[in-house]
Every structure is written in structure tokens, then in C-alpha cells.
Amino acid sequence: MSSSDPRPPLSKADYVYNVLLEEIRTARIPGGTALRAGEVAKRLGVSVTPVREALRRLEKDRLISYEAHHGATVVDLGDEALAEYYGLRSVVEGLGARLAAERITAEELAGLRELHAAMAADASQGRTERLGEQSRRFHLRIVDIGGPAFLGAHARSVRNSFPVPAEASLWLDETQVKAQLDAHESILAALESGDGEGAERIMIEHVRRAGEFRQHH
Numbered sequence: 001m002s003s004s005d006p007r008p009p010l011s012k013a014d015y016v017y018n019v020l021l022e023e024i025r026t027a028r029i030p031g032g033t034a035l036r037a038g039e040v041a042k043r044l045g046v047s048v049t050p051v052r053e054a055l056r057r058l059e060k061d062r063l064i065s066y067e068a069h070h071g072a073t074v075v076d077l078g079d080e081a082l083a084e085y086y087g088l089r090s091v092v093e094g095l096g097a098r099l100a101a102e103r104i105t106a107e108e109l110a111g112l113r114e115l116h117a118a119m120a121a122d123a124s125q126g127r128t129e130r131l132g133e134q135s136r137r138f139h140l141r142i143v144d145i146g147g148p149a150f151l152g153a154h155a156r157s158v159r160n161s162f163p164v165p166a167e168a169s170l171w172l173d174e175t176q177v178k179a180q181l182d183a184h185e186s187i188l189a190a191l192e193s194g195d196g197e198g199a200e201r202i203m204i205e206h207v208r209r210a211g212e213f214r215q216h217h
Helices: 012-025 037-044 048-060 079-103 106-124 128-146 151-160 174-192 196-215
Strands: 064-067 071-074
Touching (some): 012 048, 012 151, 079 196, 106 128, 128 174
16 A cells, blocks of 8 residues: 555544544543433434444543443543543653653654744744643654654553643643743753753653642642
8 A cells, every 4th residue: 555545534433432532631521421322423423333332442441431320421530530640641751751862863853843943932922722732742742752662652542541621721821831831942952962861850840740730720
């Protein structure tokens, strides 16, 4: 198959799964919400069968639970889960940064600097609503560089496991933006100089700070 061939279309179950995963991940469907297969099917223009398959996958991901007489409900995670989520992210993304410092290429570094420059430009023009998703890409790209075999997939799985409402992003708080961009700048400098320990330390602190912000908002 040549690289110019179109990618196969997603199956209907994949499509439903991806839509619901994104809605749960961004808390557009909040914890505690009942998910009725018939209603989801109607909203997404598919039959009930792929919806049921997608719901089973989301249950396996521990994002929804089934209860007798209630059907599928989006899991409502509390403060302990929040602390665990940011703790796990700091370990996985910190390790990703440490490994990336050992193997990053000049081209990969330039790509990260370009993404960082785009974020700085958006921040300076007050387009803070774009920063959260760009930051996610920045972090995951570093982990992919450091751990292409396993770590990148783990980092995505962790990030998909806990809903972060768009309005809870610390990138929307102007008092936080400069400190977060400075942390990204410091991570880039550590990656460029091959300082794995420094990159890991800064990344861990950076992710922990985001967790502390969430716990107090």
C-alpha cells in the first residue's frame, strides 16, 4: 500500500468511541451523566450496535460504569483520583523528558521550538483558549521522542483517563501563563543541552503545579 492511499475510514464503533472519549476527556459530558445508547445513536446518526461496542470500550477504559437499573454512567472521579492523575502524569512525562534529552534530533527540537513560539504568540495576543490543546501536543511530542516504543501510548492513555474541563485549564488564567511558558522554555533548554535530569525535574514540577492549580479551582 503506497503512502498516498487514503487511510481506511474509521469503523462506526471507532467513530462513536472517539467522539465520546473526547467529550468525556474535556468534560463536555460531565461525571455522573447517564449515557443511553439509543440517544447517543440518534445524536451521532448511527445504529445502536456500534454505540454499545463503544460503551463497552469506554467501560474497559474505566471512563464509564454500568449499574443495575441505571445503565451506563460516566465515572465521577474525586480529589484522590485527581491527585493520582497528576502524580502519574508527572512520572510518565518526566521520564519522557529525561529520555528525550538523550535522543532528540535537531529537527525534533526545531519542531518543539516552533510549537512553543506559536503558543507564546497566542498568549501575547490573548488567545488563551488555544493554549491547553497546544500544551497537550507539546508534552506528548516530548514523550513520543523519548519513549516511542511504550511511553507515548502510556502518556496518552493517562491523559485520556481523567476529564479536564476546558474551563479548568490553567492556561486560561493569565497569572499562570507566563510561568507555564517559562517552564516549557526551561524544558527546551534542558533538552537542547542533553540534560536529562534537569528536563525530568522541570517537567515533574511543571505538571505538579498544574495539579495544584486544579485542586484549588
